[in-house]
Amino acid sequence: MSAKKRISIIGCGSIGTQVALAIKDRFRPVAELVAVCEIHSEKKEIFDQQLGFDVPLRTLLECVESSDLVIEAACQEVVPDLLRQVMLLNRDLLVMSVGGLLLDPSLLEEVRSKRVRILIPSGAIGGVDLLKSAHVGKIYSVELTTKKPVEALREAPYVIQAKIDLDSVLGEKLIFEGKASEAIRAFPQNVNVAATLSLVGIGADRTRVKMMTSRHLKKNVHEIVIEGEFGRASFVIENEPSHKNPKTSLLAAFSAIATLEKALFGLEIGT
Numbered sequence: 096m097s098a099k100k101r102i103s104i105i106g107c108g109s110i111g112t113q114v115a116l117a118i119k120d121r122f123r124p125v126a127e128l129v130a131v132c133e134i135h136s137e138k139k140e141i142f143d144q145q146l147g148f149d150v151p152l153r154t155l156l157e158c159v160e161s162s163d164l165v166i167e168a169a170c171q172e173v174v175p176d177l178l179r180q181v182m183l184l185n186r187d188l189l190v191m192s193v194g195g196l197l198l199d200p201s202l203l204e205e206v207r208s209k210r211v212r213i214l215i216p217s218g219a220i221g222g223v224d225l226l227k228s229a230h231v232g233k234i235y236s237v238e239l240t241t242k243k244p245v246e247a248l249r250e251a252p253y254v255i256q257a258k259i260d261l262d263s264v265l266g267e268k269l270i271f272e273g274k275a276s277e278a279i280r281a282f283p284q285n286v287n288v289a290a291t292l293s294l295v296g297i298g299a300d301r302t303r304v305k306m307m308t309s310r311h312l313k314k315n316v317h318e319i320v321i322e323g324e325f326g327r328a329s330f331v332i333e334n335e336p337s338h339k340n341p342k343t344s345l346l347a348a349f350s351a352i353a354t355l356e357k358a359l360f361g362l363e364i365g366t
């Protein structure tokens with residue numbers, strides 16, 4: 096019998112915890128969690144309680160060294176560093192903070208020329224498979240409208256810098272419209288889907304993003320419209336927020352686990 100795949104997780108929050116539970120139960124015959132990296136000790140304590148045992152706490156580099164596959168579920172800022180380290184040590188990397196892949200375009204080019212395996216789950220959206228197929232032909236436009244509850248946007252750099260008074264929002268309000276490359280910096284914790292669409296489709300400067308909010312909204316909603324040589328496609332995804340983190344959709348963790356399943360068992364269905 097072949098050895099189990101050694102996995103480490105960066106970030107013991109909402110997604111990290113759900114993925115760790117899946118490794119412990121669903122993937123037990125083929126994978127084991129060997130280390131985690133977490134900057135907040137209280138998050139690590141809760142994580143261990145939920146798993147039922149103490150997972151070794153390591154630095155970012157130690158996590159990469161000790162595992163075959165690293166799962167990033169922390170924040171955009173760690174991604175460039177992680178990319179450098181997995182390239183150096185020839186490890187696989189699953190990235191949830193997809194916006195981090197666009198912070199240093201030269202690094203992404205380097206990744207493309209190396210033999211490392213970078214897994215990017217569809218995350219909180221559907222339609223990535225269609226966009227991948229459509230990209231074989233010409234794509235004319237990709238538009239994403241994201242609607243989030245007021246609470247999910249309070250700490251966004253753009254909201255703070257532009258002094259947007261979210262408490263005065265009554266009905267639905269458009270608070271940002273622009274390129275995905277701008278949205279990724281303006282709403283780093285909210286626009287991973289814009290980053291994913293940009294990477295698969297026509298790039299962060301041509302992918303258009305609108306960010307809307309409403310006091311009455313309880314779900315994270317993504318509306319995607321793709322036009323190209325293939326025709327036109329539109330998707331509406333109404334996401335339930337994660338129980339632990341209202342900024343994150345439940346589907347995002349499900350998508351990470353489904354991507355892990357594909358990587359561990361090798362059965363690939365869909366584009």
Ligand SMILES: NC(=O)c1ccc[n+]([C@@H]2O[C@H](COP(=O)([O-])OP(=O)(O)OC[C@H]3O[C@@H](n4cnc5c(N)ncnc54)[C@H](O)[C@@H]3O)[C@@H](O)[C@H]2O)c1
Nearest residue numbers: 106108109110133134168169170191192218219287343347
């Ligand atoms: N691809 C997608 O569609 C998608 C969807 C939802 C969330 N995300 C992204 O996935 C990431 C994780 O989301 P979450 O809901 O689990 O967030 P979370 O806030 O619940 O958990 C993140 C954890 O990472 C830890 N952390 C932050 N910086 C760290 C660092 N430098 N080193 C180690 N640990 C660090 C935090 O303390 C926290 O415990 C976020 O960046 C989020 O934006 C992506």
